[in-house]
Amino acid sequence: MQSTTRNLGRSPCARTLLCVLGLAFCVLAAGCYERKQSVVLNVDGSGRVTVETDVAVPAADGPGRGKPTPLSFGRQVAADFINNTKGVDAWSDVAVTATADGRAHIAATAYFPDINLLHFDMPLEFTWKRGEAADTFILTVVRTRQDMGEAPATAPAGQAAPKKPAMTADQVKQMVTAAKSQYKEQQAALRTQLDAFKLQMNFILPGEVAATHLFSQQGQTVTLSLDGKKVADALDKFMTSDQALAATFEAGEDLPTNDDFMLQSMFNQNGPAAVTMKVPSYTQPAFDYKSESGAAKRAEPAMFEKAGVVLVGSFTVKPPGAAGK
16 A cells, blocks of 8 residues: 555645545544634624633643643643634633643634634634625635645646646546545544534624524524534545545545535535525624724733733844844
8 A cells, every 4th residue: 555655646636635634624623622612793794702612631742741731731722823813803801721620721802803804723714795685694604625735737828728637547546545544544543533522603693594504593693513523423434435535536626515525424414504694784783893802902912911821923024224223
């Protein structure tokens, strides 16, 4: 099998092996943790989200180091989470504590100007857009498509880009066999992480809920939950499907049908997860975004210091000749 994998390394679709192993929420298994996200959304797409995470403390904090405490490890996790989150104007209520069972508990509230630009440390994208009717909006949650890492084919101006050569049936079969073998080697470790993973996303939305898909609903609040055990079971099922694997390799890309395969296994429905809202023109914001986010921004330095969370420092690169100015 090693020789097969080396040969595949020369194939234009070789990186698809990593794509298959990473698809369908596998990258959510960055650690053994449970997370709850609660979003309050304004009509214009701005809002705030409170994130609470319970994460298991590793046995060692690096080579030659002892086991970290829930507080020391939690502060690292909090800093990484905040540094890697995109689309946030300000943070508030950041706190790190220890749970009764010895895990680190991290809480934080983020203010975002546009939920379409909000990205956490997971491959999930949020979309809030106006529907066909003037008084409707649609919220969707989808998985970020995996980048194949291959440069697109180019051609001189006025000429069509060259097509990638089609894979032969034998090449596809080899890729499927190699993917199954590689997955089998990592299956136990993936399941250990996924079995301890839970994600609950709550959205308090403006207006009246008209329709939901994959979400549960209670009043104006809709919830989408991902259970790691169900994800692991669905992934095991996907990796036994020669048809699904072959389709991915033949296409040379991470297909939307891969998500539908997984969602069918977990929810008995295809994607995407979506909510349609009726939002009258006179609907008022749930809160004053500019005022709250501004106050949170001003309070950030003292808050981070109190929480013991050290973020990546910002700096300015001066142009040549500007020294001393």
